[in-house]
Amino acid sequence: xxxxxxxxxxxxxxxxxxxxxxxxxxxxxxxxxxxxxxxxxxxxxxxxxxxxxxxxxxxxxxxxxxxxxxxxxxxxxxxxxxxxxxxxxxxxxxxxxxxxxxxxxxxxxxxxxxxxxxxxxxxxxxxxxxx
Numbered sequence: 001x002x003x004x005x006x007x008x009x010x011x012x013x014x015x016x017x018x019x020x021x022x023x024x025x026x027x028x029x030x031x032x033x034x035x036x037x038x039x040x041x042x043x044x045x046x047x048x049x050x051x052x053x054x055x056x057x058x059x060x061x062x063x064x065x066x067x068x069x070x071x072x073x074x075x076x077x078x079x080x081x082x083x084x085x086x087x088x089x090x091x092x093x094x095x096x097x098x099x100x101x102x103x104x105x106x107x108x109x110x111x112x113x114x115x116x117x118x119x120x121x122x123x124x125x126x127x128x129x130x131x
């Protein structure tokens with residue numbers, strides 16, 4: 001029987017250059033030990049490489065106590081969210097500032113590239129925000 005595990009990864013970027021490796025990962029099984037779902041919080045410093053597949057390989061060392069972390073990052077599917085910001089006539093910010101903010105947001109790197117996720121196994125889901 002094939003067991004599929006769901007690992008929900010939350011990334012926290014700390015206001016320090018580097019987070020020590022022994023303080024990088026925190027595991028929460030969400031209260032149900034055998035449901036196949038685990039929440040993994042990965043903490044990085046602002047100069048650390050936020051490589052999620054490498055982080056999942058590191059988390060496999062914790063799999064002795066967390067069977068849900070016994071996954072293969074090389075065959076896993078990854079799901080990301082991305083927000084698209086569009087100009088609106090909502091009050092609160094000058095239109096030139098809105099355009100500048102939207103331009104900077106549109107020029108941001110792809111989250112798949114930033115987190116070093118394989119393009120062929122990454123699904124990006126988006127939402128829309130009016131500014």
